[in-house]
Amino acid sequence: MQIISFDSADLPGNERLRRDRWVDSLSSGYVRLRADAGPDVPFNGQLKIMLRDQTAIGRISGTVQAITRGTSEIAMENTDNAVLLLNSGTDEMLVEQNGKSVACAAGAAVLIEQCVPSSIELGAQHLCNFLAIQLPRQQLRGHTCNVEDRFMTPIPAAAPAPALAYAYVETLLKLSNAEQADIPRFATDHISDLVVAAVTLKTLHQETQAPNLRAARFETIRRELDRNFMMPGFSLAMLARRLPVSSRYVQTLFSEAGTSFTDELTNRRLMRAHEMLVSPRYAHVKVIDIAYECGFPTVSHFHRIFRRRFDATPGEVRDRAAR
Structure with a gap:
C-alpha cells in the first residue's frame, strides 16, 4: 500500500x-x-x-x-x-x-x-x-x-x-x-x-451479477454506521439517504449478513457505553449523560437493554471496574 x-x-x-x-x-x-x-x-x-x-x-x-x-x-x-x-x-x-x-x-x-x-x-x-x-x-x-x-x-x-x-x-x-x-x-x-x-x-x-459489488456496498454501509451510530435519532432512513440507496435495500444486505440495522446500531451503542463506563477517563460523567451521548433516546431504555446484554446495570459495571 x-x-x-x-x-x-x-x-x-x-x-x-x-x-x-x-x-x-x-x-x-x-x-x-x-x-x-x-x-x-x-x-x-x-x-x-x-x-x-x-x-x-x-x-x-x-x-x-x-x-x-x-x-x-x-x-x-x-x-x-x-x-x-x-x-x-x-x-x-x-x-x-x-x-x-x-x-x-x-x-x-x-x-x-x-x-x-x-x-x-x-x-x-x-x-x-x-x-x-x-x-x-x-x-x-x-x-x-x-x-x-x-x-x-x-x-x-x-x-x-x-x-x-x-x-x-x-x-x-x-x-x-x-x-x-x-x-x-x-x-x-x-x-x-x-x-x-x-x-x-x-x-x-x-447487482446480483456482481457479488463483490454487494460486499463493497455493505462495507460502505457498515462504515457509515460506524461514523454516525452515536447521533441521536439516527435511523435506517437517514443511513440510506447518505449513500444513497433505498431503506429496503439496506435491510436486505443486513439480513443477508444474518443481522439487522437495529441490532447493529444497538450493539455499537452498547459497546461504546460499556467502554465509557469502565474507563477512568469518564469516571466523572454521569450514567445518564453517557446514555445520551451514545445515542440512546431514554435512560430507561438504555438500562433495560444494557442489563439484558451484560447481565448487570450500568452502575454495577462501573463499580466493578473501579474496584
Whole structure:
C-alpha cells in the first residue's frame, strides 16, 4: 500500500514551483500528464492518492485551467489503464477524448482511456475537484459486462452506482495509517466492480451479477454506521439517504449478513457505553449523560437493554471496574 499526500500550502517557493510539484505528485500516482494554471489565480492544490498493485484511487483538487495528456506524454509513458472520473466539485468539467466531449456536472462521471490523448477543462472558476479511479483495462475485460463501448459515455449524477463508488473511495481515503495497512486485497476487486457498475448497471437489481459489488456496498454501509451510530435519532432512513440507496435495500444486505440495522446500531451503542463506563477517563460523567451521548433516546431504555446484554446495570459495571 502506498499513500501520496500533497498540499501546496505546505511548500515554500513560488507558485510555479508549487504547481509543478503538484503535477509531479499527481503524475507519480497515476500517469504522466500536464496541467495549466488558471490565469490570474494564485495556485493552490491538494491531493491524496492510495495505490495498491495497479489500482489507484485519489481525491484531486487545484486551481488549474486544464489537465491534459497528449501524444508526447503517452510516448514517454504508455499504459493500458482506464480511469473513472467523478466530479465532486461544484464547477462543470469538460472532458474530451477521441473527438468526443462530455460535460460532467457536479456528481456526474465519465470513463476515459489513458492510452489516448485527453483533456479536462474546468469552468470559469478554474477549480478542479474530482475523484479518479484508475485500474488496468484487463480488469474491466474480465467481467461479463462489455465496457469497451462505455468510454466517454456520460454517467449522470442521479445514477446510484457512481454515488456508491464515490462513497467507497472516500471511505478508503479517510482511513488512518493503521487502518490503511489492514485494507484487504479484495478491496481492489470491490473497486473494479464499482467501476463496472458505474458504467453499465441500470438498476440495483442487476447487482446480483456482481457479488463483490454487494460486499463493497455493505462495507460502505457498515462504515457509515460506524461514523454516525452515536447521533441521536439516527435511523435506517437517514443511513440510506447518505449513500444513497433505498431503506429496503439496506435491510436486505443486513439480513443477508444474518443481522439487522437495529441490532447493529444497538450493539455499537452498547459497546461504546460499556467502554465509557469502565474507563477512568469518564469516571466523572454521569450514567445518564453517557446514555445520551451514545445515542440512546431514554435512560430507561438504555438500562433495560444494557442489563439484558451484560447481565448487570450500568452502575454495577462501573463499580466493578473501579474496584
